[in-house]
Amino acid sequence: MSLIQQISAEPDFLHVKVSGSFSLREAKENFIQVLEILTRHKVQKVLLDGREVEGNPEVMERFFYGEFAAESLMQFLSKGVAAETCFAYVLHEPVLDPGRFGETVAVNRGMTLKVFDALEDALAWLQIEPAKFRDVGAGKKSR
Numbered sequence: 001m002s003l004i005q006q007i008s009a010e011p012d013f014l015h016v017k018v019s020g021s022f023s024l025r026e027a028k029e030n031f032i033q034v035l036e037i038l039t040r041h042k043v044q045k046v047l048l049d050g051r052e053v054e055g056n057p058e059v060m061e062r063f064f065y066g067e068f069a070a071e072s073l074m075q076f077l078s079k080g081v082a083a084e085t086c087f088a089y090v091l092h093e094p095v096l097d098p099g100r101f102g103e104t105v106a107v108n109r110g111m112t113l114k115v116f117d118a119l120e121d122a123l124a125w126l127q128i129e130p131a132k133f134r135d136v137g138a139g140k141k142s143r
Contacts, residue, residue, distance in 0.1 A: 003053065005030045007037055013045035013128055014038065022055030022095055028068050035076045042080065045126045046087045047133075049119065056094040059101060066105030073111055087113040088122035 003026040008015045016034055034046060057065070069087075077083055089103075096117055097103075103115045116122040123130055 002026060003030060005033065007034065008134075009037060009041045009043070010132065010134075011043075012132065013043050013047055013126060014041065015133070016046060016048045017052075018048065018050045019052035020054070022053055022057055022061075024057070024061045024065060027065055028072075031065075031069055031072060035072060035079075035081055038081045038085065039076065039079045042082075044082045044085045045128065046085065047122055047126060047128065048087065048089045050089060050091045050095060051119075053091065053095045057097075057102075062097055062102035063105050066102040067109060069113070070106045070109030070111045083110070084112060086126055087111065088126050089113070089115045090117070090119050090122045091115060092117060 003018055003020040003023055006017045008017075014034065014037060016030075018030065034048075038046070073081065073083075073085070087106075096115060100115055103113055106113045114122075114125055116125070120130070123133055
């Protein structure tokens with residue numbers, strides 16, 4: 001099963017809901033789609049809810065994703081994406097690495113990114129009022 005991504009552009013943030021089996025290739029493709037949508041909506045907060053993603057990424061996959069995300073963000077700065085865009089990922093183990101290796105890789109390369117295991121914590125970090133949050137159900141679907 002492929003990764004399925006639904007994106008909802010809210011007034012203050014992008015809400016990205018991902019489900020399916022982890023694939024590094026598809027995760028990279030999905031991240032580019034998020035950046036493309038950021039160029040149009042000009043928000044500076046992204047909530048990525050990956051609690052329905054299954055798999056157990058290898059250490060090097062975590063490294064390559066973090067590196068790719070940071071490098072891709074830098075490439076999209078010239079297209080209007082803000083360098084200070086905050087990315088909050090909500091994941092469950094084993095997709096969530098308890099050591100937060102992928103997070104460390106991305107942050108060390110200039111991203112503002114944090115990984116959480118609870119949606120409420122991610123909303124608080126992004127300073128999104130729970131009343132403004134709605135679950136993506138009819139958002140844009142992409143591969």
